[in-house]
Amino acid sequence: MTDTIFQASDLATKRVELLTAARSGLARVRDKDGTSLVMLPESRLHLLETLADWSQAAVRLEAIISRGAGRDVSALGDLAWLRVFDDEDLREFLAELQAALTAAHADGHVSVLEDCLQAWRTTARQLEDPLRRSILLGQHDPADFVTAPRPEDE
Incomplete structure (x- = not known):
């Protein structure tokens, strides 16, 4: 060519x-x-712009994590939705984000990146609610669980 x-x-x-x-x-x-x-093609431009934006966000997040400022809303800026996560979760998010960026570039499509971000945003929304947070992150004793009877058995 x-x-x-x-x-x-x-x-x-x-x-x-x-x-x-x-x-x-x-x-x-x-x-x-x-x-x-x-x-x-516009789809190619969208891919390149999205990869550039999220690559920049990944570099910024990596710097925030290395400074230990993971929950600083002003440092996170447009990534402030990540403030509900602890440092270990932020590192896991960063690793998944970097993998999704690589896959999106290889695929020539942002769907894998969008799926990754949607999953993490959904988790962040759940962790914002104190009751849901306590259930998701709390300790559970197997004795707290019982077998529920089938509705037709009652």
Whole structure:
């Protein structure tokens, strides 16, 4: 595959070839002033923007964890929803986030990353409620549990 660079005038004369190249992944257009412009599928742009945003968030979170400021809402900023997690959970989230970023890049799609984030956000919402938090994180004695009779046995 050759890397064709179209000229601005090609937007009128070679639009089919230019669009075909863009649909295939990337089309370069050199503007009259020498500026290089790129045309690519919107889904690819969304992938690249999402990977960039969450990669930056992962680097920032790693720095926050290394400073021991995991629950500092101002340090977390837009990641403040993570404040309910302890340092061990934050490290686990970071590891899963990094794995999801790698998988999303390899897959060329953000679904695995979105699934990871949705699962962690759901858990964070559950941990915000004190009763649910005590149930999820509390100690449980097997003696606290009994076998429930079937409804038709009553």
